Amino acid sequence: MLAQMPRPHGFVPTMGALHAGHSSLVAAARAECKTVSASIFVNPLQFAPGEDLEKYPRDFEGDIAKLEELGLDLLFSPDTAEMYPPGFSTSVDVGEMGNTYEGAVRPTHFRGVATVVAKLLTIMQPDVLFLGQKDAQQTAVLRRLVRDLGFPVEVRIVPTVRDSEGLALSSRNAYLTPQEREAAPTLYAALTAMRLLLHQGMTKDAAVAQAKSILSPLAQLDYLDLVSAKTFEPLSALQVPAFLIGAARFGKTRLLDNLWITK
């Protein structure tokens, strides 16, 4: 069936609980491709033991309605036994790039991401893969996966969608208390300040220190750093393309954000 669909075929992998960030991915695919498909699969492999797999938000009915409205052509929503049948034992790993930052905090996370996306690409056979900039390290990991295994697919990174205060949309924002919700946009503010300071010529260490002072006292910072967009290795000074990346806990909820720097 997939072989007969008009091409180019754009594919948007998701874990459901769709928000405007996902909508912008589907809209970008719709604008570029003749066929647009998406997947909804809450991938157990990318949750480490003790993480929020069970309480990860699910809204299948609401997701379907949104995707129909966006003009999706094809939805793939396998159950876990279809993706990981008994005896499943294969893993796909992009190496060191998946062990730093989010990979250091969440061991095996990017192996789970690479494994499921390799399988989704194999099944869906898209021409274009649409990924959200929001998960910056994931975009680097999946670009590497696509290049290394030779998937005949182009990767598009779609800009992060933010609310009016700058908070990056995320399914996990739903976990924030009202007070945490108010504090959360300071992560974006810190990144924005850091970008400005770097462009003004400040050293990275000084810019990080100053950006930290902008964060809400409610934020427990995991990291704030400047990395190569391609290798995700830390940069000591601004070189493009780069990501300015940050991760912080607000109460029990861990939020990520980043800025994409091209000049």
Add this chain to the structure above:
Amino acid sequence: MLAQMPRPHGFVPTMGALHAGHSSLVAAARAECKTVSASIFVNPLQFAPGEDLEKYPRDFEGDIAKLEELGLDLLFSPDTAEMYPPGFSTSVDVGEMGNTYEGAVRPTHFRGVATVVAKLLTIMQPDVLFLGQKDAQQTAVLRRLVRDLGFPVEVRIVPTVRDSEGLALSSRNAYLTPQEREAAPTLYAALTAMRLLLHQGMTKDAAVAQAKSILSPLAQLDYLDLVSAKTFEPLSALQVPAFLIGAARFGKTRLLDNLWITK
């Protein structure tokens, strides 16, 4: 280009130095498929440090002549930098099944095999993958890979081709001294005897002991065992489908052989 080729498309991955065993793979593909492709790539990832990558036999001109005669439609013979460009860091691993027997003797071997075949399947997009029974554990590893990652490909296992004394054809047979060459068929004889004894109701341990006595004194046995054809786990008694597997060194040359047991 691949998308336009008549289907079904059968694919035969090789490391070159083609012999009659490879020819039977191509012939099996030719008999079943409208398009037949092969690859020649001596995959560095599947050689452990200190193994015979450099001295692995190469005969590109001779290989081309054989493949043309067999009516091959398409040959893929990438250089190493095309398969593994700078910064390549991705690995595909089927887990425990790749760590026993050959995997125990050759750590990382099956990870290298799974990685290169995942990439070859992604690039070549065949409908049918033809593998030689000779590398029994490899067939189990690649069946698992195909199933786990959802490659839309059927796997065919083509029977081992033997010389008149029963020695399984292998590129590595060329390394044997005349004396070792004479001793080498005792590996096949030991497997054949073991099959007979198992069918006669002897226990596995007793059959292994008796089969060992058939081996040439020149053979240094690595293992002789009965395993599940699907999981490659050792079986304590005959259950089908199974492989009877053996590996032994004759001087510096390590040879493998197996029997496929279906009843």
